[in-house]
Amino acid sequence: MTTLRARQKEDRRKRIISSAKTLFKKKGYERTTIENIAEEAGVSGVTVHNYYGTKAGVLLALVVDSDEALISRLDESLSHKEGDLIELVVQFARVIMDHAMANLEKDIWRQVIAAVTTEAGTRLSTAYSKLDQKLAYTLVKRIEAAQAAGTVPAETDPVHLGKALFHLQNARFIQFISSDEMTRDDIETRLRHDLSALFSICRG
Amino acid sequence: MTTLRARQKEDRRKRIISSAKTLFKKKGYERTTIENIAEEAGVSGVTVHNYYGTKAGVLLALVVDSDEALISRLDESLSHKEGDLIELVVQFARVIMDHAMANLEKDIWRQVIAAVTTEAGTRLSTAYSKLDQKLAYTLVKRIEAAQAAGTVPAETDPVHLGKALFHLQNARFIQFISSDEMTRDDIETRLRHDLSALFSICRG
DNA sequence: TAAAAATTTTTATTCAATAAAAAATTTTAC
DNA sequence: GTAAAATTTTTTATTGAATAAAAATTTTTA
Numbered sequence: 148m149t150t151l152r153a154r155q156k157e158d159r160r161k162r163i164i165s166s167a168k169t170l171f172k173k174k175g176y177e178r179t180t181i182e183n184i185a186e187e188a189g190v191s192g193v194t195v196h197n198y199y200g201t202k203a204g205v206l207l208a209l210v211v212d213s214d215e216a217l218i219s220r221l222d223e224s225l226s227h228k229e230g231d232l233i234e235l236v237v238q239f240a241r242v243i244m245d246h247a248m249a250n251l252e253k254d255i256w257r258q259v260i261a262a263v264t265t266e267a268g269t270r271l272s273t274a275y276s277k278l279d280q281k282l283a284y285t286l287v288k289r290i291e292a293a294q295a296a297g298t299v300p301a302e303t304d305p306v307h308l309g310k311a312l313f314h315l316q317n318a319r320f321i322q323f324i325s326s327d328e329m330t331r332d333d334i335e336t337r338l339r340h341d342l343s344a345l346f347s348i349c350r351g
Numbered sequence: 352m353t354t355l356r357a358r359q360k361e362d363r364r365k366r367i368i369s370s371a372k373t374l375f376k377k378k379g380y381e382r383t384t385i386e387n388i389a390e391e392a393g394v395s396g397v398t399v400h401n402y403y404g405t406k407a408g409v410l411l412a413l414v415v416d417s418d419e420a421l422i423s424r425l426d427e428s429l430s431h432k433e434g435d436l437i438e439l440v441v442q443f444a445r446v447i448m449d450h451a452m453a454n455l456e457k458d459i460w461r462q463v464i465a466a467v468t469t470e471a472g473t474r475l476s477t478a479y480s481k482l483d484q485k486l487a488y489t490l491v492k493r494i495e496a497a498q499a500a501g502t503v504p505a506e507t508d509p510v511h512l513g514k515a516l517f518h519l520q521n522a523r524f525i526q527f528i529s530s531d532e533m534t535r536d537d538i539e540t541r542l543r544h545d546l547s548a549l550f551s552i553c554r555g
Numbered sequence: 556t557a558a559a560a561a562t563t564t565t566t567a568t569t570c571a572a573t574a575a576a577a578a579a580t581t582t583t584a585c
Numbered sequence: 586g587t588a589a590a591a592t593t594t595t596t597t598a599t600t601g602a603a604t605a606a607a608a609a610t611t612t613t614t615a
Contacts, residue, residue, distance in 0.1 A: 152581060152592075159594095180570060191595050193573090202571070232552060261465035267529045300551055307548035314522035314545065315515065325471045340508070341515035347507040348436060349553045356561075356612060363563095384601060395564050400603070 162188040163195055164212065167205045176206065176255045200269070203262035207271040210251075210259050214278045217246045221285050230298035232312075233342045235289055237335050240316045243282070244323055244331050256324040283313035315341055366392040367399055368416065371409045380410065380459045404473070407466035411475040414455075414463050418482045421450045425489050434502035436516075437546045439493055441539050444520045447486070448527055448535050460528040487517035519545055 166187035170179040181202055185192040199205045224242045225235065247256055266272040287309030293299040299308075316338065323334045370391035374383040385406055389396040403409040428446045429439065451460055463479075470476040491513030497503040503512075520542065527538045 150582080155581090156593090181572090182570080192571095193596080194594060196572070197594080200572090257468045257471055261469045264461045264525070264529060265465045267461055300553075303551040304544070304548050307544040308552070311519065311545035311549050315519055318518040318522050321468070325468060340511040341518065344508050344511035345515050345549045346552045347504055348512070348550045349504075354613080359612090360562090385603090386601080396602095397565080397604090398563060401563080404603090406602070 159188065159190055159194070160198060163190065163198060163205065164209050168209050171206070171209075171251065171255055175252070176202075176258050181205075199271070201262075201266070203258060203266060204269070204271050206255070206258055207262050207266065207275055211271065211274050211278060213246075213250050214275075217243075218278065218281050218285070221282065222288075225285075225289065229289075229293045229296045232290070232293070232299070232346070233339060235286070235293075236312050236316055236342060237338055239286060240319060240334065240338055241331065243316070243320060244334065247320075247324065248331075253324045253327055260321055260324065279313070279317070283310050286312055312342075363392065363394055363398070364402060367394065367402060367409065368413050372413050375410070375413075375455065375459055379456070380406075380462050385409075403475070405466075405470070407462060407470060408473070408475050410459070410462055411466050411470065411479055415475065415478050415482060417450075417454050418479075421447070422482065422485050422489070425486065426492075429489075429493065433493075433497045433500045436494070436497070436503070436550070437543060439490070439497075440516050440520055440546060441542055443490060444523060444538060444542055445535065447520070447524060448538065451524075451528065452535075457528045457531055464525055464528065483517070483521070487514050490516055516546075 163184060167179070167184045170183055170187060174183075181195050182192045184205065185195045188195070195205065199208055221239075221242055225238050228234075251259075263272050263275050287305050290299055290303070290305040290309050294301065294303065294305055299305070319334050319338050319341070322337075323329050323331070367388060371383070371388045374387055374391060378387075385399050386396045388409065389399045392399070399409065403412055425443075425446060429442050432438075455463075467476050467479050491509050494503055494507070494509040494513050498505065498507060498509055503509070523538050523542050523545070526541075527533050527535070
């Protein structure tokens with residue numbers, strides 16, 4: 148049994164997020180005020196603060212929603228030919244970048260990255276980090292499969308490798324959104340260079 | 352011949368940065384207001400804005416100063432036994448973390464990381480990114496030396512490898528400052544895991 | 556030394572963030 | 586079914602970042 152209050156709250160949450168997304172895409176992040184969002188959602192400005200703490204909090208909540216959708220689609224977006232780790236990571240990066248660009252502009256993603264660090268430890272930032280862990284785990288699973296197929300050495304730790312590759316990909320993603328000029332292809336090239344240089348070293 | 356105006360400007364810059372550093376360390380970033388900084392430096396609040404744009408801009412300027420000092424000391428802080436890439440990167444990471452903690456608290460570093468992304472493209476953010484490139488180049492030089500000594504394969508591209516290793520180290524540094532509980536040793540362990548997993552793969 | 560140029564300060568405004576009191580609405584207990 | 590209690594939102598007020606424009610000051614130049 149959900150109480151009326153719980154349903155009203157859930158409804159307000161949805162209206163705030165949906166209004167914020169519309170306004171951020173229409174007017175950009177900076178030029179959208181909390182009051183704008185509140186008005187569009189039919190609540191007071193203070194209520195938006197009560198729900199999400201900060202304007203960045205609203206943004207983070209909105210991104211967490213869309214990233215949950217990404218994660219459920221990510222695995223099927225990756226091809227299933229095992230063995231080529233570089234192609235796996237490059238494909239992975241491409242799916243992430245495409246998803247990001249389909250949802251928000253680069254300058255808004257910069258706000259997201261900033262919010263994750265400044266709001267470190269808060270509920271929403273933690274939720275975002277958990278999603279990153281899930282993304283990394285998608286890589287881990289693929290590496291385990293490749294290891295089972297014999298294309299990745301038995302002595303490799305798939306969890307550590309998956310996390311390392313995710314971090315590298317993430318660093319390049321941040322570089323991608325940090326400059327409007329940087330294209331997806333630029334990042335792919337860089338990532339290939341990173342990986343082939345790293346994989347040219349053996350037995351650390 | 353430097354004009355009086357140029358000297359006054361330089362002097363004000365120095366006073367603002369020095370006042371800001373003192374206050375940030377004493378009261379923390381959030382609780383230091385631009386007016387506080389301005390008063391301590393003997394200028395008006397608007398002048399601080401005119402000079403550095405934002406409060407984060409002041410912080411960035413201050414970090415750029417201290418990072419320039421780091422770079423000149425970094426190379427000599429690293430030991431000179433060639434060959435062990437993992438130890439090289441771990442040492443590198445340690446010097447950076449120690450330097451960071453000697454200068455500012457973690458919560459202030461979180462503001463720095465955030466500012467670099469939100470202010471992407473501005474003069475100060477660009478200066479910060481240039482310093483990162485210099486840091487990466489320190490790694491590149493070491494890898495070139497190791498290659499000359501025969502401990503790194505001839506087919507390895509030292510520039511690409513150096514940049515990749517720097518990105519990985521940087522990702523772990525951000526993780527370090529993102530949580531007050533994360534210790535330097537935790538990060539070292541993770542970095543070792545990253546690197547040995549990556550180096551267990553050959554011929555990408 | 557007076558006019559011109561550059562720079563800082565004053566003044567004013569918008570908006571994020573936060574706190575406390577007031578108002579409204581839902582829930583609970585009778 | 587209604588009144589008291591509990592919860593939640595709104596109103597009101599304040600601080601501080603950021604920005605713009607006008608006014609005042611100081612340095613430079615002619």
